[in-house]
Amino acid sequence: MTGRRREDVIDQLSRVGDAGAAVEELLSQKSQTSFFTVELTLADIMAGLVEISGMEGGRSQREKIRVIQRLLSSASPLEGHYITAILLEDFRIGVGDGNLRDAIAQAFTVDPKLVEYANQVRNDMGEVSVLALSGEEALRSVRLVPFHPVRMMLARQGTISGVLGEGVRVAVEYKYDGARFQFHKQNGTCRMYSRRLEEVTSAMPDVVALLDGALPDDVIVDGEVIAVQDGRPMPFQMVLRRFRRKHNVAQAADAITMVPNLFDILYYNQEMLIDRPFIERREILTKVSSRYVTPQLVSGKEEEIEDYYHDALDAGHEGVMLKLLDSRYTPGVRGKDWVKIKPEADTLDLVVTGAEWGEGKRAQVFGSFLLSVRSNGRLVPISRVATGFSDEQLNWLFQTLQDDIIRKDGKMVYFEPRLVFEIGYSEIQKSPNYEGGYALRFPRFIEVREDKDIKEANTAEDVEERYILAHRPVNN
DNA sequence: CTTGTCTGCCCC
DNA sequence: ATTCTGC
DNA sequence: GCAGAATGGGCAGACAAG
Numbered sequence A: 001m002t003g004r005r006r007e008d009v010i011d012q013l014s015r016v017g018d019a020g021a022a023v024e025e026l027l028s029q030k031s032q033t034s035f036f037t038v039e040l041t042l043a044d045i046m047a048g049l050v051e052i053s054g055m056e057g058g059r060s061q062r063e064k065i066r067v068i069q070r071l072l073s074s075a076s077p078l079e080g081h082y083i084t085a086i087l088l089e090d091f092r093i094g095v096g097d098g099n100l101r102d103a104i105a106q107a108f109t110v111d112p113k114l115v116e117y118a119n120q121v122r123n124d125m126g127e128v129s130v131l132a133l134s135g136e137e138a139l140r141s142v143r144l145v146p147f148h149p150v151r152m153m154l155a156r157q158g159t160i161s162g163v164l165g166e167g168v169r170v171a172v173e174y175k176y177d178g179a180r181f182q183f184h185k186q187n188g189t190c191r192m193y194s195r196r197l198e199e200v201t202s203a204m205p206d207v208v209a210l211l212d213g214a215l216p217d218d219v220i221v222d223g224e225v226i227a228v229q230d231g232r233p234m235p236f237q238m239v240l241r242r243f244r245r246k247h248n249v250a251q252a253a254d255a256i257t258m259v260p261n262l263f264d265i266l267y268y269n270q271e272m273l274i275d276r277p278f279i280e281r282r283e284i285l286t287k288v289s290s291r292y293v294t295p296q297l298v299s300g301k302e303e304e305i306e307d308y309y310h311d312a313l314d315a316g317h318e319g320v321m322l323k324l325l326d327s328r329y330t331p332g333v334r335g336k337d338w339v340k341i342k343p344e345a346d347t348l349d350l351v352v353t354g355a356e357w358g359e360g361k362r363a364q365v366f367g368s369f370l371l372s373v374r375s376n377g378r379l380v381p382i383s384r385v386a387t388g389f390s391d392e393q394l395n396w397l398f399q400t401l402q403d404d405i406i407r408k409d410g411k412m413v414y415f416e417p418r419l420v421f422e423i424g425y426s427e428i429q430k431s432p433n434y435e436g437g438y439a440l441r442f443p444r445f446i447e448v449r450e451d452k453d454i455k456e457a458n459t460a461e462d463v464e465e466r467y468i469l470a471h472r473p474v475n476n
Numbered sequence B: 001c002t003t004g005t006c007t008g009c010c011c012c
Numbered sequence C: 001a002t003t004c005t006g007c
Numbered sequence D: 001g002c003a004g005a006a007t008g009g010g011c012a013g014a015c016a017a018g
Helices: A006-016 A019-031 A042-053 A060-073 A077-088 A097-107 A112-122 A125-134 A136-140 A205-214 A236-243 A249-255 A278-288 A302-314 A391-404 A460-471
Strands: A154-157 A170-175 A179-186 A189-193 A219-229 A257-268 A297-299 A319-324 A334-341 A346-357 A366-375 A378-385 A405-409 A412-415 A420-425 A427-430 A438-441 A444-448
Touching: A006 A019, A019 A077, A042 A060, A042 A077, A060 A077, A097 A112, A097 A125, A112 A125, A112 A136, A125 A136, A170 A278, A170 A302, A179 A205, A179 A257, A189 A205, A205 A249, A205 A257, A219 A236, A236 A249, A236 A427, A257 A278, A297 A302, A302 A319, A346 A378, A346 A391, A346 A460, A366 A391, A366 A412, A366 A420, A366 A460, A378 A420, A378 A438, A378 A460, A391 A405, A391 A444, A420 A438, A427 A460, A438 A460
Parallel strands: A154 A334
Antiparallel strands: A170 A297, A170 A319, A179 A189, A179 A219, A219 A257, A319 A334, A346 A366, A346 A412, A346 A420, A366 A378, A405 A412, A420 A444, A427 A438
16 A cells, blocks of 8 residues: 555554554655545445455455555545554553543533443443433433343452451352353343353353253353363363364363353342342352352451362362452452452573564563573473563663574564573463473563573473472372 | 464453 | 553 | 553464465
């Protein structure tokens, strides 16, 4: 569209770190040498977007590219910027749900709290905006309806002692390493939704059948499915092989057994329950469901909760959740009413063998680093890391590593090994993507071990040993 | 038909 | 997921 | 305290290319 070479465009993109801004610049350079443009209308853009959304199958990518090329070539630089932003769903204009909520509240002179409440229940700002037009009463009277999934309530990280105060009692439940789901049933029809509210019913026929059998009609419940074998939870990777599958579902269901665990109920028998206290919802859930309700301890004793937590870890779960007994169900909110307790991260000392240029606010520095373990006198990659750095540390690393670069390949650079990072992680997992066969789950940067030479970094044998140790059967 | 690469209102 | 940052 | 931003491993799917 601008007659530029592919490399120029990539170069531009990595320089500004924002595709919209990059397109704007490229188009403005082009307009100096080009003479005509056809005026682009909103209808043209809409038509293009509709056309693209309907394309699939063979050669569809090429066709999509053709349509985008047509739009951009008749766009002004600013238009190009925002067409690109629309296509990537990436506006970077600092307007999130909060600002939108306040704008709707002001436009229709209603309480922002009610706008938020209605959006929590209906999960559709467009619909909420229409309700706001009719006034506060309409917002107040919104109700949950089966097959309109609501956003899930989220938890924050914490510690047991941090949650327990004077005389505070909490509900303690296992934290499962699986996939969150919401299950709806009405008039004999069942549907299951993922955390991002995608429908996964057809991928989970076995789980849906179990829940159908265990639950009455007209309910919405919240839970987590895990993969199990011989009564023990399987690695998260097994869950991934099942959860959003479209093809060979029956075969996969045969190979990997999935079990639901229910921990909340949002709606039952025409009644919305999200504003009830958690203990009440729990009581209703245990009455309503004949099976699959997650075990629960209610306690205010730190020692007792610690024991329960260690039982959870011994059983192969991630940790526990602590839930305040009187908390409402707040869709989409990561509030302090639910707190997850997980083990502190283990750490490894790893050699920095490469890095990749960043994007956005990291466009001028390395955005992630390649990490390796020692193995028979060689260095073997085991993971990357991209979080845990302050901006200052990223700048320093970018500068200090310049002299170590021995090879470049696209946005990747490779170093003469010198630095050792201490890296925190939650788990070592089998990896098909790294040469050594293992990778770290949730890696994060702790610090540069300036006191350590690369010869003192951890080895592939260390990693394997830790993997085996973590997966050995527990004997009691 | 196989293989490689990229994407996902993706899962964590 | 985790983490840092600006408000 | 909150929301936003930038990034991790890994899976199935969808396409493109051979």
